[in-house]
Amino acid sequence: MAKVRTSPYRQPPTPEGLRAIEEGTLDYFDPEMYSNFNTEVLEEYLEEKSRTDGFGSTTWKWDQIMLGLVIGILFAVINQYVGLKVGMIVSGSWYVAYLAAMALRWTPGEVNLSASASTGASMVCTGFVFTYPAIYLLAYSSKYRMADGSHLVDASLLLPESWVLAGVALVASILGGMLGVLYFIIFRRVWLVEDPLPLPGFEANVKLMDIARETSTGSVESARHSIWLVGISTLLVGIFTFLRDFPVFSTSAVDVAGDPIRTSVLDKGAHELGVSRYYEGGDLMVPFDSGITNYTWLGFEFTPLMGAIGWFMKFRVAMLVSLGTFFTWFVVTPMAFALDYPFYYPVDGLYHAVSAYPAASLKSYAYVARPMAIGAILGGGITALLKMAPVFRTTAADVIAIFAGGDDVARRDYVEGKGWYEWPVTHIPVMLVVTLVGITLVFATEFGFIPSFVFALVLCLTTFALGAIAVKVMGETSIEPVSGTSFIVLLMLVLIFKNLLGLAASDAALLSLVGTTVFGGAISMSGTVIGDYKAALYVGNRPMHIMKTELVGIIPGTIVSALFAGILSLALAKGELVLYAPQANAFAAFAQIMLGGETPWQLLGLGFGIGIFMELLTGMGTAFGLGMYLPMVVTLPMVVGGAMRDLWELKVLEPAVERDGLGEKGRTLKLLNTYMIATGLIVGEALMGTVLAIYYVLPLLGGG
Numbered sequence: 001m002a003k004v005r006t007s008p009y010r011q012p013p014t015p016e017g018l019r020a021i022e023e024g025t026l027d028y029f030d031p032e033m034y035s036n037f038n039t040e041v042l043e044e045y046l047e048e049k050s051r052t053d054g055f056g057s058t059t060w061k062w063d064q065i066m067l068g069l070v071i072g073i074l075f076a077v078i079n080q081y082v083g084l085k086v087g088m089i090v091s092g093s094w095y096v097a098y099l100a101a102m103a104l105r106w107t108p109g110e111v112n113l114s115a116s117a118s119t120g121a122s123m124v125c126t127g128f129v130f131t132y133p134a135i136y137l138l139a140y141s142s143k144y145r146m147a148d149g150s151h152l153v154d155a156s157l158l159l160p161e162s163w164v165l166a167g168v169a170l171v172a173s174i175l176g177g178m179l180g181v182l183y184f185i186i187f188r189r190v191w192l193v194e195d196p197l198p199l200p201g202f203e204a205n206v207k208l209m210d211i212a213r214e215t216s217t218g219s220v221e222s223a224r225h226s227i228w229l230v231g232i233s234t235l236l237v238g239i240f241t242f243l244r245d246f247p248v249f250s251t252s253a254v255d256v257a258g259d260p261i262r263t264s265v266l267d268k269g270a271h272e273l274g275v276s277r278y279y280e281g282g283d284l285m286v287p288f289d290s291g292i293t294n295y296t297w298l299g300f301e302f303t304p305l306m307g308a309i310g311w312f313m314k315f316r317v318a319m320l321v322s323l324g325t326f327f328t329w330f331v332v333t334p335m336a337f338a339l340d341y342p343f344y345y346p347v348d349g350l351y352h353a354v355s356a357y358p359a360a361s362l363k364s365y366a367y368v369a370r371p372m373a374i375g376a377i378l379g380g381g382i383t384a385l386l387k388m389a390p391v392f393r394t395t396a397a398d399v400i401a402i403f404a405g406g407d408d409v410a411r412r413d414y415v416e417g418k419g420w421y422e423w424p425v426t427h428i429p430v431m432l433v434v435t436l437v438g439i440t441l442v443f444a445t446e447f448g449f450i451p452s453f454v455f456a457l458v459l460c461l462t463t464f465a466l467g468a469i470a471v472k473v474m475g476e477t478s479i480e481p482v483s484g485t486s487f488i489v490l491l492m493l494v495l496i497f498k499n500l501l502g503l504a505a506s507d508a509a510l511l512s513l514v515g516t517t518v519f520g521g522a523i524s525m526s527g528t529v530i531g532d533y534k535a536a537l538y539v540g541n542r543p544m545h546i547m548k549t550e551l552v553g554i555i556p557g558t559i560v561s562a563l564f565a566g567i568l569s570l571a572l573a574k575g576e577l578v579l580y581a582p583q584a585n586a587f588a589a590f591a592q593i594m595l596g597g598e599t600p601w602q603l604l605g606l607g608f609g610i611g612i613f614m615e616l617l618t619g620m621g622t623a624f625g626l627g628m629y630l631p632m633v634v635t636l637p638m639v640v641g642g643a644m645r646d647l648w649e650l651k652v653l654e655p656a657v658e659r660d661g662l663g664e665k666g667r668t669l670k671l672l673n674t675y676m677i678a679t680g681l682i683v684g685e686a687l688m689g690t691v692l693a694i695y696y697v698l699p700l701l702g703g704g
Contacts, residue, residue, distance in 0.1 A: 012039065021041060050541070066117075072097070081568065082305060098111055098114075108539045112209060117552065120553020120557060124521050127520025132565045135510065168442050176435065176521055184530070187471045188422075193537070206535060229676040230676045249263050267280060294359065297329065303637050310640060310645070322636075322639050323618075323627060324629075336364035373625050375604040375606065380620075380622040380625055381485060420544045423548070454496060480528070486516050486520050491594075505595040516587065529546070533546055579689075645674075648674070
């Protein structure tokens with residue numbers, strides 16, 4: 001007797017749904033479809049239905065894809081600013097793409113394709129957000145000077161006249177991103193059809209496509225109203241961000257170059273009112289000369305962006321992400337001052353007592369809490385890998401079955417007489433070879449053949465192995481562990497280049513960080529496409545079309561990401577933009593620890609243990625470590641935003657649903673309107689921040 005497979009994710013089908021499936025009468029968006037999400041029976045049924053009907057239901061049109069690409073490219077820039085600001089990417093591109101397509105009265109399948117194009121273009125930027133800026137920090141920032149006053153990375157490699165490095169990262173990221181997407185051919189069948197992962201929150205995507213079917217004037221007007229909300233909130237927040245950040249007024253002070261320091265409208269107002277001790281650069285805070293700042297630094301940043309992120313998360317998740325921050329500022333920094341902890345200061349190569357500095361908590365944060373945070377990210381990431389060990393066994397078995405199972409298995413991607421249902425699975429080894437050879441040749445222009453080949457090999461292997469983890473975790477939680485897996489790859493590369501190949505510290509740092517940038521983009525695409533594929537299954541789109549759309553989006557998205565990564569990273573490293581860049585700083589600090597200076601092994605080890613504990617306790621060890629890297633002024637607005645979302649649903653939304661008799665559609669549209677406002681808060685601050693970065697960086701690019 002065959003053994004019945006069990007799964008913690010699979011739900012039992014309803015009797016009505018099972019009957020409709022057996023009779024072949026269940027159709028897309030029927031009530032029983034919603035009742036049978038993640039049952040496997042429904043997914044198998046829809047898979048076969050798509051193989052039969054999917055060749056005529058939706059056509060792939062360039063005009064629809066171009067709309068998604070334009071939106072995705074815009075959000076590729078926005079995502080970079082948001083990622084550098086707070087260390088996470090909460091993209092609103094799919095909301096905007098869905099609504100734009102709905103306003104144009106496109107079918108659900110066309111809406112899905114347009115939104116997928118925006119995803120491919122906007123999310124490939126991840127490596128350029130989390131890792132690439134670390135190179136600029138190690139080349140320019142005074143925080144990362146070595147004991148002899150030098151920098152670990154040669155800044156001449158990053159000058160406008162020598163942007164070969166950016167070109168290397170660009171080409172390699174395109175190849176890596178495509179490889180990451182193609183790997184998903186294997187994962188799609190396993191984790192969307194046979195053993196469907198729940199992907200919390202995907203139901204909203206399906207509901208939006210359901211609403212798109214109703215081409216009545218009311219539905220279209222509702223979509224247009226939502227887009228109007230995005231525009232208004234973007235404008236208002238853009239104006240506020242300009243007043244908060246843009247240097248309008250001259251001051252009597254000058255910088256190290258002798259140029260006058262300018263200040264913003266709000267900072268000028270705080271100075272005129274005599275409250276500049278409590279307010280600076282958007283931060284409402286305890287004054288630095290207060291005794292409490294020896295123990296901790298309390299404050300609240302007026303950042304609509306973080307409030308919007310908290311709104312998307314809701315209070316519980318926002319609080320979980322913020323636990324690491326509270327641990328840093330309520331436990332670590334007070335203990336460091338109380339114990340007068342001696343920390344290693346890489347600028348002069350000596351040990352210093354925390355109490356020797358005013359506002360000592362800032363030194364405790366920089367040189368005690370942050371190494372612990374790096375350890376926590378590593379501990380949480382490695383523990384997550386070990387927890388997911390069974391994934392490797394099942395995935396390996398599926399891969400072997402596909403390539404060794406004969407024609408019946410290999411040709412499930414092709415339907416006789418109709419064409420390709422899915423992108424040819426046999427292209428995976430072809431892309432593997434192309435990526436291996438292409439990245440080797442591209443990197444060899446800067447780093448030599450052997451290190452380049454070693455990196456390309458590590459990338460191909462880790463993108464598949466850790467890509468399985470990314471897809472699994474993304475499907476379970478809707479959170480992708482890019483930071484944790486990237487730290488593991490960075491550790492591997494540093495050890496290989498420094499200890500096995502004997503590269504100089506500067507070359508090892510540069511090659512490792514560029515390599516991790518490429519890996520970050522590749523694994524991000526592996527984990528991101530699961531959402532588009534899952535929505536496509538419930539709307540009847542062929543996987544072939546989704547794959548084609550994602551691959552097209554990667555190229556322009558990577559080009560834009562590489563361009564703005566240089567601009568934002570230079571402004572960040574020069575201190576022109578106040579961006580916390582937690583991952584970039586963590587990667588820079590980790591590279592400096594491993595390749596120069598003195599490694600605080602005790603702090604790293606303690607953090608590693610904390611990361612393991614939090615991963616086992618909450619399943620969010622890497623998020624906890626990331627939170628340890630963020631100042632409280634940033635996370636408090638996120639928690640407030642999450643609390644406001646819960647309060648709004650309790651006091652406003654649910655009473656309105658009950659009072660007005662709103663159905664699921666009416667409730668979804670009301671909630672979606674708040675998503676649009678929140679998206680506008682993110683877009684407005686990010687766009688104005690990007691304009692500010694260009695304002696600061698253009699003189700540097702021109703040699704001024």
